[in-house]
Amino acid sequence: MKWSIHQLSKYRKEGMPLDTNVQLDNLEIRNSDIRNVSPVHVKGLCTFGASQMTCQLTISATLTLPCARTWEDVEYPVNIETVEIFSWVDKEQRGDVFSDIHFIDGDVIDMKPVLEELILLEVPMQVFKENTEGQVQSGKNWSYSTDEEVELAKKVDEPKLDPRLAALAKYFDQTDK
Structure with a gap:
């Protein structure tokens, strides 16, 4: 999910609709508890201003995590609704470093790292497989x-x-x- 800022100029009037599946294999490397990640479904609309892109997204995926009791695979659904802002203003004009805006260096917007961070934030500390209460392992x-x-x-x-x-x-x- 990479776009050059020049490519996005054609969507300036109506916005750019998104409805795609993305494979984020890097999640398994970044968090060892994640055993598998289904293709991540990203749906939404991106609108454009003079120097920024605002995306209203719905992100859904299924993570395979280990059960805290039995260590068996548990499928954990993730559904995220978010608004992400990407800006390509000059470094001198950025202002507050701790804002919720993703600043772009160069001419390419890459949404994969943002999607990875959002999903990693949703990973729970523990999951339990159903009907494992009292099982002795x-x-x-x-x-x-x-x-x-x-x-x-x-x-x-x-x-x-x-x-x-x-x-x-x-x-x-x-x-x-």
Whole structure:
């Protein structure tokens, strides 16, 4: 989704409608929790002023993320409605550096980095696959336990002595001679 500013001049009167699918494979590299990204559907309208382009966009995609309990794939839908402003004014005229405007250096507007940032902001900290509540999973040297199971195990199990320290326990049992 790259356009030169010169190409966009033909859309100055009616605006430029968008309805396209974009593949954003870079998301999987930027966030290791994302296992897969469906093609991102971008729909909207971009209007033009003297030195800026304003886009009202609806962005939708499906991310494949790991379940926080079972590590299985979970499909997480993302739907974003946003207004993004791209400006190509001179550096001297930019003013506030912390504004919500995407300043363009050169003659090409690239919307992919903006789409990537918007989707990355929507990635949740945890997702859970349906019907995994109470499922016990385990692996090599680890297991998943609920809080109740941990408390019960503390009451039932006696403190076990580390076999490496067994000789040291015998030392304290000796009486002084």
